[in-house]
Amino acid sequence: MKIKSQRDFFSGLMFVLLGLTFAWASTEYSFGSSARPGPGYFPFGLGVLLALLGALVLFKALTIESDGGDPIGAIAWRPLLVITAAIVLFGLCLPRLGLAMTLPMVVTLAAAAGDEFRWRDALLNSVVLTLGSWVIFVWGLKLVIPVWPVIFGN
Template identity: 55%
Template sequence: MRIKSEVDFWSGVVFIVVGLAFAMGATEYRFGTSARPGPGYFPLGLGLLLAMVGFIELMGALGRERNDADRITSPIWRPLLVIVAAVLGAGFLLPRLGMLITLPFVIVLTCFATSDFKFREALGLAVVLTVGSWLLFVVGLELRIPVMPSKF
């Protein structure tokens, strides 16, 4: 048996590893019952489900004929680095600058990950997503997220 699709094979392996890691981490928490689930109930089930999806993906990648068009190539670094920087920036800036400054900054930054970046579209997206996030999380769900910088 040969690997028919490298992309599907390795994505299946990653799903299995991540799913089993979450499932094993969830065993540290109380499981509970189906009627009264504990804190480990959902992560364990989700981790096992992710591992099962990975196994199905991995089995689908094995076969007799090889698809050379579905080979893994070198990573595209720009989107990878921009998205990682945006996630780290959001985690660092949100408690310090608040939602109304951090979200537009992070959204515009993530728009740089694409090659057809247009500042006007990125700014419009930032406004819509920031207002929507504020309405959903601060107004609707009443979460205690810093909206403005702590100095104000």
């Protein structure tokens, strides 16, 4: 069988492997039922869905012809490192600085990973995502997430 798109083949393979890994790992948790799902229910479903989507991408890579075999390019190190730094920054800053300060920093840093960075778009995105996160997680789901920095009290 001939690989007709290297990019699609390896990305589909990655999705299948990650999906199956997460589905398999979630079997260690209680599955529950559809009426009362346990902690393993949602990760299992997401893992299976990811594996199915990966299988679809793999099928496409093996059946649909692409220009020049769609070779894999060089690794984009800058976006990879900037997004990883943003995730680490989120984990380190959220307990100390709260949601209101951490999310705008993280969103702006993640936006800087792209080639088309514009301050206005990054700041608008920060405001919308911070307010949306507050509405969904703090106000709607009543999760205990620090909203303001520790020095202001919670």
